[in-house]
Amino acid sequence: MGEALEARMRDRLGRECLYVPSCRLGLYVALRHWCRPGGRVLMSPVNDDVIFFVVLAAGLRPVQAPLDPRDGSIDESAVPEATWRSLDAVVTTNLYGTPDPAPGLRARCDTLGIPLLEDAAHAIGSRVGGRPVGSYGEASVFSLSKHTAAKTGGFLAIADPRLRSELRDARDALLTPSRLSAELAYALRPYAEAGVRGLRLVRAARAVMRLLGMEEREDIRMPLRPGELRRAVAEAPSLPPFHSWVRVDMHDYRIAPGRARLHRTARLLDRLDDRLAAHLEGTRRLLASPWGAPGPGPVQPLFRVPLLVADRDAAVAALARHRITTGYLYDPPLDDYATGLFTDPSPAPEPARWFARHALPADPLRADRIVAVLDAAGVRPAQTPPLPGADAAGGGPEGGAGG
Numbered sequence: 001m002g003e004a005l006e007a008r009m010r011d012r013l014g015r016e017c018l019y020v021p022s023c024r025l026g027l028y029v030a031l032r033h034w035c036r037p038g039g040r041v042l043m044s045p046v047n048d049d050v051i052f053f054v055v056l057a058a059g060l061r062p063v064q065a066p067l068d069p070r071d072g073s074i075d076e077s078a079v080p081e082a083t084w085r086s087l088d089a090v091v092t093t094n095l096y097g098t099p100d101p102a103p104g105l106r107a108r109c110d111t112l113g114i115p116l117l118e119d120a121a122h123a124i125g126s127r128v129g130g131r132p133v134g135s136y137g138e139a140s141v142f143s144l145s146k147h148t149a150a151k152t153g154g155f156l157a158i159a160d161p162r163l164r165s166e167l168r169d170a171r172d173a174l175l176t177p178s179r180l181s182a183e184l185a186y187a188l189r190p191y192a193e194a195g196v197r198g199l200r201l202v203r204a205a206r207a208v209m210r211l212l213g214m215e216e217r218e219d220i221r222m223p224l225r226p227g228e229l230r231r232a233v234a235e236a237p238s239l240p241p242f243h244s245w246v247r248v249d250m251h252d253y254r255i256a257p258g259r260a261r262l263h264r265t266a267r268l269l270d271r272l273d274d275r276l277a278a279h280l281e282g283t284r285r286l287l288a289s290p291w292g293a294p295g296p297g298p299v300q301p302l303f304r305v306p307l308l309v310a311d312r313d314a315a316v317a318a319l320a321r322h323r324i325t326t327g328y329l330y331d332p333p334l335d336d337y338a339t340g341l342f343t344d345p346s347p348a349p350e351p352a353r354w355f356a357r358h359a360l361p362a363d364p365l366r367a368d369r370i371v372a373v374l375d376a377a378g379v380r381p382a383q384t385p386p387l388p389g390a391d392a393a394g395g396g397p398e399g400g401a402g403g
Contacts (some may be wrong), residue, residue: 002153002262008269009142009155013132016161018168019153021175022253023121023143024054024246026156028239029170030139031058031089033163034115037237039088040344042079044100045333045352046072046359047093049221051119052334052343053245055091056229059237062343063087064335069351069385070293071098072306072359076105078348084112092118092137096328096361097279097302098295099128102136115139121154122146125276125301145250146303147275148268152252152261174239178258216248220329221337229342276301282364289371291360291381304328304361310380315360318377324363324370331356351385358382 002019009017020026035041037059043051045064055062063086066078072095090109092100102118109116118140120126123133124147134140140157144150156167216222222245232241239246239254247253257265279301287294291307309315316326333352335345346352362370 002257002265005153005262005266005269006155008266009157013134013157015135015140015157015159016164018156018158018164018171020141020156020171021153021255021257022250023119023141023145023154024050024250025171025174025254026141026154027051027091027117027119028054028058028246029156029167029174030117030141031055031060031091032237033167033170034117034138035060035089040086042074042083042087042090043334044072044074044093044095045335045346045349046095046330046356047334048328048330049334049337050246050248051091051093052338053242056233056342057236057239057242057246060088062334062338064333064343064346064349064352066346066348067352067355069355071295072096072352072355073098074100074105075348075351076101076108080347083347084108087112087114089115089117092116092120094118094120094123094126094133095330096304096306097122097126097300098306099123099126099133099297099300101128102131102133103129106136117141122303123300124148124272125279127300128297144265144269147279147301148265148272149275150265150268153257153265174254175256176254178256220331222248224338224342226341233342279303279364282367285367285371286362286364289374291374291379293384302364305364305367306355306359307362307374308358308382308384309360309374310358310382312358312360315374315377315379318379319370319373322369322373324366324373326361328361329356329359354385 006017006019035058040061040063041055042063042065043055044067046067052062063083066075067073068075090105092102092105094100106116116137118134118137120134120140121143124142126133134142134157138159142155144153158167235241280299283302283305284299286292286305286307287299291309293308319326333349333356335343335349
């Protein structure tokens, strides 16, 4: 299944790669292999809630990490030593393509003797420490739904090629057979999306999107349903009890791909370098805008550029008036969303809350249009709060920009 795709990704990453129907399924396979049930996993609180439910489904306890408010990356220096000693694994997020500090996290994990697993869904073209994101962990997962716009598929990349057969068998045991209805829905999806873009988000178009499993959320976070979730956690590790959460926005996340799906994915993967070049150019333009927050390292071909705006809801509304839909918002952070019932909260939650409230993920392929709309709407940049230990004269958490 997907051998040609695996070979292409192997050449790009320099690691053995296993095709998976979705990044979320690949992460579940990795967590089940490298983590014992009941283990504690450090992860980012500004992350897709689907990933949170995948961690729970693997029978693990999420531990929310403190973040750098400038870009939403994990702040390893703010993790207490007692927390480090309690961990069984670390899962990076590489939010929007901005690398987490993988070299430092790798060193920490080596000292502790625990695995580092990299979620590189947003970061297929990003690099850190002179190496590709996804080349530091025991395993890493990539999505083909993002930069390639294939809307399906991904890879589980592994450092030890001897594990390939074992992980392939674990993947295959979780797959459901390919269905004609699923393949037809996949074939129709580009036309449905084109219709939405061209005809606005009218009620009928949104109904089609929901039918295809493309849009299910009424709010940014899906309903937690604590009573049901508590019962599901009692059955973990097991994927079926969590299916109603894990499948959100991607009903075919564990369906074996058909020939047409693989063919289209291969065609789009062939264009990846051109897409990455376009993302890199758009990222540069967005970071140069009044709302951009360039990091200390080289510019990356970000999947989305987190512009920092004073009033995120107003900015979203301004873009919507010009038919620019803002997706990939992760607010509130997972420790506020799930509470202490299902996760250990971050020891320093405010930077994550600030970032989640002010980050406006902008598509770099529409950089010029987005900058023009935000400028015309008078959207104000947020003032980044000082880092822990910095001089407070640089401004408070809200600066003068408002919440």
